[in-house]
Amino acid sequence: MQDAAVLKGTKDGYEIILDENANLKDIFSSLRKLLDNLKTQTASTNPQTIAFDIYTGMRLWPAADRSELEKIFSDYSTFSVHKITSDVITKEESNRILEQSSVHIVDRVIRNGQEVHIQGDVLFLGTVHEGGKLFVGGNIFVLGNVQGIIQAGAPDLEDKMIIGDVHNAQQVRIGEQFEIVADMKREMDSGTVIYVNDLHVLDYGKVENLKQINPKFYNQIGGVING
Incomplete structure (x- = not known):
C-alpha cells in the first residue's frame, strides 16, 4: 500500500x-x-x-x-x-481573484472622513475631497478630481501604479510607499505615471514610457499606448 x-x-x-x-x-x-x-x-x-x-x-x-x-x-x-x-481554491477566494482582476469604473464623491476600499483596478471619474481616502488593490486610472489621499496596491503591493493628474491630492501611496504631493513640486497631467522604482521609492514618468516603467503591465494591455 x-x-x-x-x-x-x-x-x-x-x-x-x-x-x-x-x-x-x-x-x-x-x-x-x-x-x-x-x-x-x-x-x-x-x-x-x-x-x-x-x-x-x-x-x-x-x-x-x-x-x-x-x-x-x-x-x-x-x-x-x-x-x-x-x-x-474556495469559492470566496475565487470571487476575490475575479474581483481583483477586474476594472471598476468609480464615479462617486468621497467626502472628508470617508474611506473607500476597492479590489482590482479602478478607473476613477469622481471626486475625492480633502480628508477623503480611496484605497485600491490594483492600479488607479485618474480622470476625476483627487484632493484627498489615494492609494494603489493597497495594502502592500508595490508593482501597481497611479496614472493621471493628481497634483491636487494631499498624499499619494503605492503599497507602503507614500509622498505628500505638496512636497513633490512636480508638474502633472493626465499622462503622468506614479510608480515604485527599483530603489523602493515613488517615482514619476510619462504614459508613453510605460513599456520601460512596467513591461508586464504594458504587455497585459496589448502594448499599445496612446499618449
Whole structure:
C-alpha cells in the first residue's frame, strides 16, 4: 500500500505530500509514521526545528481537518507546519481573484472622513475631497478630481501604479510607499505615471514610457499606448 504521506526535498526546504485520494485516517496514520521516522533519524544529531510545507493536491482541507493535522505536529517539538497548499481554491477566494482582476469604473464623491476600499483596478471619474481616502488593490486610472489621499496596491503591493493628474491630492501611496504631493513640486497631467522604482521609492514618468516603467503591465494591455 502506498504511503498517504510522502516526504520530498525542495530548494526551499521540505514538503510533505498528502495523498488526495486517501481517507483521513490513513493520511494521519501515515503522517505520524513519517514524523516518527524523521524524529528517530535526527535524534543522534543536533536537532533543529523543521517547518514543513504541506501539499494536498486537488483536495481542499476544511479548517477542522487542518486543525487536526496541526495537532499531530504539536506532538513533535522540532517539527512544525509552515504552510498548507493545494491546487484548488474556495469559492470566496475565487470571487476575490475575479474581483481583483477586474476594472471598476468609480464615479462617486468621497467626502472628508470617508474611506473607500476597492479590489482590482479602478478607473476613477469622481471626486475625492480633502480628508477623503480611496484605497485600491490594483492600479488607479485618474480622470476625476483627487484632493484627498489615494492609494494603489493597497495594502502592500508595490508593482501597481497611479496614472493621471493628481497634483491636487494631499498624499499619494503605492503599497507602503507614500509622498505628500505638496512636497513633490512636480508638474502633472493626465499622462503622468506614479510608480515604485527599483530603489523602493515613488517615482514619476510619462504614459508613453510605460513599456520601460512596467513591461508586464504594458504587455497585459496589448502594448499599445496612446499618449
